[in-house]
Amino acid sequence: SSASYYEKYHSLNDIYFWINQTQQDNPNIVKVILIGSSSEKRPLYVLKLSRNKGPEKKAMWIDCGIHAREWISPAFCLWFVRHSLSFYGQNQDITHILDNLDVYILPVMNPDGYEYTWTTNRMWRKNRSVSKSDNCIGADLNRNFDANWCTEGASDDPCSEIYCGAFPESEPESQSVAHFLRSHKDSVKLYFSIHSYSQMLLFPYSCTLDEAENHNELVSLDMAQEAAQKIRRYYRNIYKYGAGGKTIYLAPGGSDDWVYNLGIKYSFTFELQDRGRYGFLLPPSHITQACNEALTALKTIARKVIEKM
Numbered sequence: 528s529s530a531s532y533y534e535k536y537h538s539l540n541d542i543y544f545w546i547n548q549t550q551q552d553n554p555n556i557v558k559v560i561l562i563g564s565s566s567e568k569r570p571l572y573v574l575k576l577s578r579n580k581g582p583e584k585k586a587m588w589i590d591c592g593i594h595a596r597e598w599i600s601p602a603f604c605l606w607f608v609r610h611s612l613s614f615y616g617q618n619q620d621i622t623h624i625l626d627n628l629d630v631y632i633l634p635v636m637n638p639d640g641y642e643y644t645w646t647t648n649r650m651w652r653k654n655r656s657v658s659k660s661d662n663c664i665g666a667d668l669n670r671n672f673d674a675n676w677c678t679e680g681a682s683d684d685p686c687s688e689i690y691c692g693a694f695p696e697s698e699p700e701s702q703s704v705a706h707f708l709r710s711h712k713d714s715v716k717l718y719f720s721i722h723s724y725s726q727m728l729l730f731p732y733s734c735t736l737d738e739a740e741n742h743n744e745l746v747s748l749d750m751a752q753e754a755a756q757k758i759r760r761y762y763r764n765i766y767k768y769g770a771g772g773k774t775i776y777l778a779p780g781g782s783d784d785w786v787y788n789l790g791i792k793y794s795f796t797f798e799l800q801d802r803g804r805y806g807f808l809l810p811p812s813h814i815t816q817a818c819n820e821a822l823t824a825l826k827t828i829a830r831k832v833i834e835k836m
């Protein structure tokens with residue numbers, strides 16, 4: 528696919544075709560792993576990028592598209608894969624990362640919701656599971672993980688945009704991701720969940736206002752602060768950074784907090800462009816800069832984590 532392919536938003540079927548094509552074009556580097564299926568039985572495909580044939584290396588994980596309307600998120604996962612495949616050996620940052628880490632990428636964690644934003648309601652957020660009680664559809668997958676589940680910042684009302692689901696991991700999508708990460712928790716060292724919008728680099732905790740035990744390390748010059756500084760310097764754009772609970776809002780049951788408590792101590796949620804002018808409807812002409820900003824932050828953090836391994 529040409530460069531311009533990555534400066535557009537793609538339908539779900541287009542992305543499934545891209546996943547298959549990318550694996551076929553790069554059989555020695557890309558492996559496709561089926562980690563589960565959505566409530567409407569669509570496949571959840573993870574791409575594994577690995578430059579090494581050796582034993583299981585340390586790894587990093589990137590999930591995109593947990594919230595359906597945040598189209599820049601899957602666009603970033605595709606952008607990252609293309610950057611990794613096209614610039615390995617040329618760009619020293621991505622070469623260093625791929626020489627040290629395998630990368631698991633889940634381009635669309637909520638395929639049913641994503642499809643729904645293309646066919647029916649562009650502003651849909653949740654998945655499309657049918658709840659027993661009300662006539663309302665969908666749970667917020669980023670409130671369905673087992674981390675202070677369904678406390679303040681989530682809702683037990685199935686009609687709410689932040690409905691926490693019937694119980695932790697009640698949703699097939701979050702259950703599939705939790706299952707995969709539980710079985711890879713000894714090799715996965717770094718976790719990224721990509722969202723939009725508001726331009727923030729967030730880390731645990733969002734489920735309480737308590738500080739994570741390695742809070743200083745996450746916020747210090749090593750990690751989030753340096754990433755935000757790089758974006759400001761290279762792209763003249765402002766990203767806030769900090770613990771989610773204090774920086775954006777209380778949001779219990781999130782993937783990043785659950786991953787952190789699982790023992791993956793370098794866990795981040797990125798809120799990409801913009802700050803509200805277009806919001807979730809970020810125009811395709813903004814994809815390049817939004818993805819470059821996210822790439823800069825991801826590389827900065829990944830390089831620091833590799834140094835500490």
Ligand SMILES: NCCCCC[C@@H](C[SeH])C(=O)O
Binds near residue numbers: 722724780781
């Ligand atoms: N895991 C919670 C991180 C902070 C909130 C992130 C936003 C992304 Se739209 C949310 O899930 O409401």
Ligand SMILES: [Zn+2]
Binds near residue numbers: 722
């Ligand atoms: Zn989101």
Ligand SMILES: [Zn+2]
Binds near residue numbers: 722723724725798
């Ligand atoms: Zn958001």
